[in-house]
Amino acid sequence: MTEKKSILLVWATGGENYELAQELKEIIDNAAAVYATVINLESYDLPLYRPGIEIDNKAAQKLSAEFESADGFVFCAPEYNGGAPPILTNAIIWVSIRSEEHTSELQSRTNLVCRLL
Secondary structure (H helix, E strand, O other): OOEEEEEEEEEEEOHHHHHHHHHHHHEEEEEEEOEEEEEHHHHHOOOOOOOOOOOOOHHHHHHHHHOOOOOOEEEOOOEEEEEEOOOHHHHHHHHHHHHOOOOOOOOOOOOEEOOOO
């Protein structure tokens, strides 16, 4: 029997993006070979990343562990001035600098960005 793959559903802000993440979780959980976990970036209380900041903090460690244990990611986030919201960009930076070779966990796994229109 094949081991189930894990998908991390990351929602960047509340409201409709949370609803979208929950709907996707229900769809994914009904698939035979995949299970999903939903996380809220607002709950991690990450400091704003800047060069020279101490990178050994518990919030970044916890978030990085979530990404390391997932086989793929879905980001549920609104458009923010034509790009990703700052909370998502900051989280991606923290995950990438915490990885062992300073390469992003995102590069080696399947990921998808979705937003409500």
